[in-house]
Amino acid sequence: MPLRxxxxxxxxxxxxxxxxxxxxMAIPFxxxxxxxxxxxxxxxxxxxxxxxxxxxxxxxxxxxPNYAFFPLYPLLVRxxxxxxxxxxxxxxxxxxxxxxxxxIYVAYVHLRRTRVAFDVAMWPVMWPMMWVVFAVLFxxxxxxxxxxxxxxxxxxxxxxxxLLQARRPLAAAVVAALMTATRPxxxxxxxxxxxxxxMHLWHHRHRADRLTLLGEVLLPIAIAPLGLSxxxxxxxxxxxxxxxxxxxxxxxxxxxVGPVAMVASGxxxxxxxxxxxxxxxxSESYFAAWALLGLVTAAWLAxxxxxxxxxxxxxxxxxxxxxxxxxxxxxxxxxxxFLFAVFELAMMIRNRIAVAAVFGTAGLLHGVVLVxxxxxxxxxx
Amino acid sequence: MRGxxxxxxxxxxxxxxxxxxxxxxxxxxxSPQYRAFFIDKTTTxxxxxxxxxx
Numbered sequence: 001m002p003l004r005x006x007x008x009x010x011x012x013x014x015x016x017x018x019x020x021x022x023x024x025m026a027i028p029f030x031x032x033x034x035x036x037x038x039x040x041x042x043x044x045x046x047x048x049x050x051x052x053x054x055x056x057x058x059x060x061x062x063x064x065p066n067y068a069f070f071p072l073y074p075l076l077v078r079x080x081x082x083x084x085x086x087x088x089x090x091x092x093x094x095x096x097x098x099x100x101x102x103x104i105y106v107a108y109v110h111l112r113r114t115r116v117a118f119d120v121a122m123w124p125v126m127w128p129m130m131w132v133v134f135a136v137l138f139x140x141x142x143x144x145x146x147x148x149x150x151x152x153x154x155x156x157x158x159x160x161x162x163l164l165q166a167r168r169p170l171a172a173a174v175v176a177a178l179m180t181a182t183r184p185x186x187x188x189x190x191x192x193x194x195x196x197x198x199m200h201l202w203h204h205r206h207r208a209d210r211l212t213l214l215g216e217v218l219l220p221i222a223i224a225p226l227g228l229s230x231x232x233x234x235x236x237x238x239x240x241x242x243x244x245x246x247x248x249x250x251x252x253x254x255x256x257v258g259p260v261a262m263v264a265s266g267x268x269x270x271x272x273x274x275x276x277x278x279x280x281x282x283s284e285s286y287f288a289a290w291a292l293l294g295l296v297t298a299a300w301l302a303x304x305x306x307x308x309x310x311x312x313x314x315x316x317x318x319x320x321x322x323x324x325x326x327x328x329x330x331x332x333x334x335x336x337x338f339l340f341a342v343f344e345l346a347m348m349i350r351n352r353i354a355v356a357a358v359f360g361t362a363g364l365l366h367g368v369v370l371v372x373x374x375x376x377x378x379x380x381x
Numbered sequence: 382m383r384g385x386x387x388x389x390x391x392x393x394x395x396x397x398x399x400x401x402x403x404x405x406x407x408x409x410x411x412s413p414q415y416r417a418f419f420i421d422k423t424t425t426x427x428x429x430x431x432x433x434x435x
Binding site for chain 2: 243
């Protein structure tokens with residue numbers, strides 16, 4: 001069976017099997033929908049069902065805090081609700097897992113094109129299947145299955161970069177526009193596109209049709225931020241503040257401190273013992289360590305001459321890190337380029353038993369962290 | 382998109398987006414309380430405002 005047929009089947013099976021395991025694990029925590037809906041899930045689910053004008057139930061701020069959450073993912077879930085006719089939580093899980101499966105496949109295509117060494121290394125035949133197993137087992141990858149925008153963003157980021165590297169800048173820019181409608185860090189694709197177009201201009205600087213060349217250079221750059229621009233316009237029409245998505249961050253106590261100071265503060269807490277508490281995944285030092293891990297991984301990618309991936313990973317960490325440490329493990333562990341780097345490192349292991357041990361440990365950690373995550377919403381702990 | 386069409390479209394999109402950013406930065410249409418609390422951050426006091434009529 002050719003890989004182009006086998007991979008979608010394998011991915012579908014892996015994602016569904018993982019959900020089935022989650023369903024069993026979630027029984028003591030109120031069931032799958034309840035257990036998987038943590039922290040920001042509530043925001044996305046309510047936005048999908050009730051829209052941005054609904055009362056956020058965030059103290060007495062009306063609907064203002066809603067605008068911290070970018071619209072594309074809730075819109076997709078809303079479309080799913082209209083299409084499927086089920087509730088917000090079921091549909092959110094369905095949409096997220098479909099997007100996660102799509103991300104795994106697009107990532108496989110990207111890895112096949114950019115990591116040619118896989119085909120001549122120790123795992124020439126098995127590496128696509130190992131990628132699928134890695135993606136579903138990696139600790140914190142359960143976030144891709146939750147009602148969060150992670151799976152959508154990862155799918156779009158890899159797609160946009162892949163299209164750009166396949167010399168399809170307009171398509172890459174359209175996908176980048178969708179990125180900028182998904183999360184604030186979507187705008188980080190713009191510098192990549194600008195650099196690509198600048199190189200295109202330089203390489204074709206002697207062409208006679210200057211106006212056409214300028215159009216080829218400028219149109220993708222103009223399209224890429226459209227998602228953010230449209231959201232800014234919508235915010236202005238709704239609230240009178242086109243930058244509401246940034247201004248409302250004050251409600252989450254996010255203010256500019258700078259990445260260095262933030263990491264120093266986090267490590268300075270030295271509160272690793274909090275990891276052992278029921279709501280233990282709130283250790284500032286743990287969050288800071290994840291940020292450092294992500295930045296070191298970005299440096300490794302840069303050393304491997306994967307400069308676009310390095311930039312997208314580093315910038316995706318530095319931007320939120322400048323204002324706070326919370327959610328840093330999620331930002332790093334669900335960044336597709338972080339996952340590619342870790343997978344690439346795993347594929348360098350020569351010993352089959354060692355690789356099995358690494359994957360097994362990843363799966364075990366995945367289960368442990370997932371249970372901690374389920375616990376964090378339980379009122380009985 | 383060929384010829385000058387792509388360039389014209391790009392310039393129109395740039396102009397539109399620049400206008401949106403300019404309005405966002407320099408001309409927010411918000412209440413004094415919203416401005417003081419969310420934009421200027423000169424106060425931490427917030428009193429629930431009535432819903433807007435659209």
